[in-house]
Amino acid sequence: MDPGEYRDARWHSLLRAAEDLGVDADQAPRLVDEVLGKQQRRIRRAEDPDPLVRQALTDAILGTPDRPGTPRRRWPAVAALAVAVATAGTVIALTRPDPPPVDHLDDDQMPSLFGYDGAAASALLEERGLDVQQRPFRSCEVRDRVVASAPAAGSTVDRGDQVVIYTALPADVSCLTDYGERELAWQLLDFANGHGPAPAFAPRVWVYPGDGQAQVLVSTDAADRDAWRGTAVLAALRKASSDVALVQEHPLTYAVPAIRVVDVTDGLGECGVPTPSVAGTADVVAFIVRSADRTGCPLRVEVYRDRDRRIESVALYPASS
CATH class of the missing domain: 1.10.8 (Helicase, Ruva Protein; domain 3)
Structure with a gap:
């Protein structure tokens, strides 16, 4: 070719x-x-x-x-995942008097904004006393989803500091390839993290929590986050969303998770995903949440929908090292 x-x-x-x-x-x-x-x-x-x-x-x-x-x-770009796109194109070097935390961020550090849209991110940062500005950024991500910040996650910040969050502005026809699937994945993540309402559920929702016993939730229960406690599904999504990893100390740089829509047949037989996976309708969206350090098997979720595009089953395959 x-x-x-x-x-x-x-x-x-x-x-x-x-x-x-x-x-x-x-x-x-x-x-x-x-x-x-x-x-x-x-x-x-x-x-x-x-x-x-x-x-x-x-x-x-x-x-x-x-x-x-x-x-x-790991290619150095993984370390750059959490580095913001500054207006002058510069990378912000950070220093701390004490050794930086490896797998979490302290209260005096800029939080990870993975899993936030512009409004939710602004609310979080303003609650911490920060002066927030939003700016659009051309990206093949769901519209208004936060894609970067300045300063980056892990930077030391004080009350009154000015921060900029960059939100996605899809501006290319190629961005439409899996836009609907990514939107559904984010809806489920937002629901798990308390950032948004429940997606549309069918009257009965079958939940397959990894190696655990399958459970059935009626639609009114499925729309209530508390009803999912016994399934571990939303808890796993919350944990995956909060993951951070220190990848470089000088300058101080953290990586955050990444979401990726995959074909439902990808990875079958690997990482504990059975062949075939959960039976259901042909309308299925499979996505993974990659860990911040990109090691091990990522958390995988399969979402099956009925003819009315309501979620009728959810299968979770937990992340593993």
Whole structure:
């Protein structure tokens, strides 16, 4: 296949794939361009270059194992995931007198805004006494979802400090590819975190909580977060949403989770996902929440809907190290 034609056809989807793997939106074009440049000969020889290019992209970001059994090396862009897009394009270097926390953020640090939209993020930060400004940012994310902040998560902040949150403004037709699926995933996450109302549920909702026993919730119960306590589903989503990881001390840099919509057949037989997974209608949305450090098996959720597009079953496959 002609490398130029492949680039034109797949450019935006490759950018999205890089961002899903933890690359900052500003750095994704450079990385994708480098990978395409190195793979030109293989692209020219292949009838379908997509698998090899996507594998090369994954290896460029996560690194390739040095030998069997060794962990992947993380591309520096993973460390940049939580670094804000500052107006001057600069990276903010942070220092703390004490060793920084590794897997949480203290009260004097800028919180992670993963899982927040503009309104919820502003409310959270204003409650902490911060002066909040919102600015739109072109991104293939659900509209108004927070994609970055300045200063970044983990920065030391004091009451009265000015902070900027950047919210997604989809501005490309390629952003529509899985927009509805991402929107549903965020609705469920918002419901779990108390940031939004319940999504539309069917009269009966089957819940499959990992290895636990299946449970059935009627629609009125399903819309009540307390009714989900015995399922562990919403608790797992809340835990995944709050995950942070220190990836660099100088400058102090934290990574946060990432959400990715996947094909329902992806990963079957891996990470405890059965083959086939939960039976249901053909209308299914599967998504994963990648951990902040991008290691282990991510939390996976499958959402099945009825003909009226109401959620009729939810299957949770917990994250594992």
